[in-house]
Amino acid sequence: SDFSHLDAAGGARMVNVGHKPEQQRTAKAEGWLRCRPETISALRARALPKGDVLTVAQIAAIQAAKRTDELIPLCHSLPLNVVEVEFDIEDTAIHIRSSVSMTGKTGVEMEALTAVSVAALTLYDMCKAVDKTMQIDGIRVTEKIKQ
Amino acid sequence: SDFSHLDAAGGARMVNVGHKPEQQRTAKAEGWLRCRPETISALRARALPKGDVLTVAQIAAIQAAKRTDELIPLCHSLPLNVVEVEFDIEDTAIHIRSSVSMTGKTGVEMEALTAVSVAALTLYDMCKAVDKTMQIDGIRVTEKIKQ
Amino acid sequence: SDFSHLDAAGGARMVNVGHKPEQQRTAKAEGWLRCRPETISALRARALPKGDVLTVAQIAAIQAAKRTDELIPLCHSLPLNVVEVEFDIEDTAIHIRSSVSMTGKTGVEMEALTAVSVAALTLYDMCKAVDKTMQIDGIRVTEKIKQ
């Protein structure tokens, strides 16, 4: 047959975590929403039309981290202990940092990255009426801890 | 800077439950959908246009309790052991009672309150073709148990 | 047979909106989270442990209104034009008001009631560390407009 086993099986495989030990796991991630200095000024002046940009982005990020297994097809459902999202306001960017912790069988870097990504998307949505030049950059894992 | 740490961090904080012990936890809640006596008569006569009001409300409540972490932004994802929803038919109200149990690190009163609230909303939806005067009242926690 | 047609058909019926005209529809609802005066003081002082109570509740309410069809089994999926949620801080309560608008074939009062209910639940969650006496009351539709 010209039909390979890979094709008959389909092309997606979830990792079996059944035999991994439960451990305390933490992952941290970061990223930037780059924008114009006028956008940062409007943010500082609380003058953006959709409201309190940072709190809305933080809520969106926390909620998305809890649903990472719905967004990323081969991720496991994980009961997170905490999701933290913080922002540093720079001159032409908002720096986003997340930290996610869980007691379980697999790492939580995808949850930390999802939190940063959805925070960045929500910041973009909150600011897009005043800035058409924004860009999301530098999303990466900064730390993984297993205890 | 006139930009406080609270603002830069955003305004939402999830509680870290990582160091709490796993315990058997139960919470109970109640509430009322107040309505006209004719609505209660139609309910008893199974004459409401959308069907079996109580079973539909019960299913909606159980499903919502399982998704409390999606509805309430800072709630944790919790694997519930059971959700129970019961109704007492009064003369001008439906009394809703819920009980939720779980083995885990944090209480389940929000799950019990969510079950009552969504049961009340669904009862409202099932009865609204015949009653424009309904009101949801008295939603509160009646008991919390930790073992 | 002792098995009626109703039973064989099951007990839930969705209303067919296929022949209704598309209209501009608005519904408004309200409700209260009753609490201790000390809780209101902590809210005004921004001293509640989970953060910016009102914005988090507002976001939760807007998101829940958009998903009313998932929460309430026989509701239709409706593309909302806007969801507004406002709060009035009273001496021993937070008064919640919502307004929902849509261009479509069926009313949006369930969406307005869902927004108020989930705002109340989220306020409860944000304040429950400091107040065990809270109660959700008076959730009702205050206005329905069809143009």
Add this chain to the structure above:
Amino acid sequence: SDFSHLDAAGGARMVNVGHKPEQQRTAKAEGWLRCRPETISALRARALPKGDVLTVAQIAAIQAAKRTDELIPLCHSLPLNVVEVEFDIEDTAIHIRSSVSMTGKTGVEMEALTAVSVAALTLYDMCKAVDKTMQIDGIRVTEKIKQ
């Protein structure tokens, strides 16, 4: 009163799994999408208009298995260790097999059946432009293991 306790309580009961032990549980299921031989030829030739039929169906099945508790009202939320979905291409059918494993308090046969059902529905969707005669058949549990 002619209003029985069953009615007043509503008609749905979730099983309480609080006192069950945590065990390693596996369930396997199977089913078939029956179709015309020309559809199988188009599949083998990768000539179906929506693309890589098997991988898309596999992803849909894995994602649905993780959300079984949202689809089936009285199912518990379960953190799955792995979901596997495989296909055998027959002359006039695609044979679908799933295997689901979890460490927890209740069996996972509903998750295995949901994976097969949603795989079958997705295969149907991917092939329906070229075949109006398809039928989903023989969905059943083939094995349950508890360790």
Add this chain to the structure above:
Amino acid sequence: SDFSHLDAAGGARMVNVGHKPEQQRTAKAEGWLRCRPETISALRARALPKGDVLTVAQIAAIQAAKRTDELIPLCHSLPLNVVEVEFDIEDTAIHIRSSVSMTGKTGVEMEALTAVSVAALTLYDMCKAVDKTMQIDGIRVTEKIKQ
């Protein structure tokens, strides 16, 4: 390069419905849950442990039909006008029939098939404590209407 365009593009394509006219569309589907005669007797006697089997299955089916676009990756989000689910109790099976209507740009047969499939899964879940021999069969589209 040995890396084809198909691979670089990935293997999934959604159909663009942007230029299709809005039409009134209806699809009907059917299927069977085959079971032992004793299971039918228990259903008729309302003696099944999880409660009102048919209403719970009907609700699950209606809710799943509304979320077909989440379950089947390449389906469009469609605002359904109505979902109807009915059951015929046979000697060794429950016959499930669905009808789904919508005003829009694409057919709703996947929604009708999803309703039948999730009804069958829910019936299975409600009956599985008393019957280990059940099988889901004969899921197919019975009618498509476009006006």
Add this chain to the structure above:
Amino acid sequence: SDFSHLDAAGGARMVNVGHKPEQQRTAKAEGWLRCRPETISALRARALPKGDVLTVAQIAAIQAAKRTDELIPLCHSLPLNVVEVEFDIEDTAIHIRSSVSMTGKTGVEMEALTAVSVAALTLYDMCKAVDKTMQIDGIRVTEKIKQ
């Protein structure tokens, strides 16, 4: 009172699109997953442990675009006509491009950006077993069309 109107109202405002005309709208976005050259080689050789990386990422992106209103709190629910996601394999990156179209009252750039972001996260998840150095960069809108 020291309690401003903004605080009493909460800090989030959804834009009312009720008076905007329905138009054909398209938005395109792009971004990169930067990785090691060995990761690109493994991708080309189909040697990555979780399977067909590009198709899985494409499906995840299409599904996330359809749910943008759930991820980003103040976005409207929009019935998309089509979501397209394509990849270009570069020496040390995967270039992701999305295009989203809809007939409706508001733009779809957030949907296009969400598709790119979730594609990037899924690619990251599929490759992370072999590469700890990856970074997501350059996510931006490349085109907006309104007809």
